[in-house]
Amino acid sequence: NAGVMQNPRHLVRRRGQEARLRCSPMKGHSHVYWYRQLPEEGLKFMVYLQKENIIDESGMPKERFSAEFPKEGPSILRIQQVVRGDSAAYFCASSPYTSGGGKETQYFGPGTRLLVL
Amino acid sequence: KQEVTQIPAALSVPEGENLVLNCSFTDSAIYNLQWFRQDPGKGLTSLLLIQSSQREQTSGRLNASLDKSSGRSTLYIAASQPGDSATYLCALGGANNLFFGTGTRLTVIP
Numbered sequence: 109n110a111g112v113m114q115n116p117r118h119l120v121r122r123r124g125q126e127a128r129l130r131c132s133p134m135k136g137h138s139h140v141y142w143y144r145q146l147p148e149e150g151l152k153f154m155v156y157l158q159k160e161n162i163i164d165e166s167g168m169p170k171e172r173f174s175a176e177f178p179k180e181g182p183s184i185l186r187i188q189q190v191v192r193g194d195s196a197a198y199f200c201a202s203s204p205y206t207s208g209g210g211k212e213t214q215y216f217g218p219g220t221r222l223l224v225l
Numbered sequence: 226k227q228e229v230t231q232i233p234a235a236l237s238v239p240e241g242e243n244l245v246l247n248c249s250f251t252d253s254a255i256y257n258l259q260w261f262r263q264d265p266g267k268g269l270t271s272l273l274l275i276q277s278s279q280r281e282q283t284s285g286r287l288n289a290s291l292d293k294s295s296g297r298s299t300l301y302i303a304a305s306q307p308g309d310s311a312t313y314l315c316a317l318g319g320a321n322n323l324f325f326g327t328g329t330r331l332t333v334i335p
Contacts, residue, residue, distance in 0.1 A: 216270075
């Protein structure tokens with residue numbers, strides 16, 4: 109059973125470009141979470157999604173950031189018009205369809221390191 | 226709002242030593258507490274999960290405790306090895322997400 113997969117592992121963008129980060133959850137998992145880790149900081153929650161639904165996006169910046177988890181295919185975190193402050197590691201996690209959220213173990217992917225020049 | 230603090234931020238110990246990592250939190254209304262390991266440039270590996278109704282969990286050389294009343298958790302590592310060198314993160318399970326501390330960077334010196 110493959111773990112959580114994220115791609116690309118590394119992404120370089122120039123200021124003003126768009127960044128698309130993909131996350132494929134573990135097989136059988138229908139809950140996906142995105143976290144951001146700024147340099148020398150802890151992981152911060154961004155958004156929690158189930159298939160075709162955003163459950164909690166309280167940690168996601170209101171502008172330029174969006175996330176989706178379609179019925180088919182991976183979850184996508186999209187950052188429009190990137191700025192240098194967006195440089196960070198973005199981690200995706202998934203959990204099975206039980207109670208979801210922070211009530212159960214979340215399984216993390218290897219992360220996408222975004223560098224904005 | 227949940228605040229999670231980990232002390233110390235960095236720790237160096239000689240191989241073979243027993244050590245304790247600390248995690249404190251402000252809101253005891255949690256579902257669980259997890260300890261993760263993060264290696265440089267890698268993802269997170271779950272080490273131990275303690276449900277809110279439990280007091281401790283053990284796995285091999287690792288033992289984690291949870292005291293909700295005082296808002297504290299400890300991760301005890303016995304007989305440390307160079308391969309234990311990594312950053313250790315504690316995370317509190319909330320309703321929809323995990324709240325992470327900033328981690329303790331452990332170096333075990335051969």
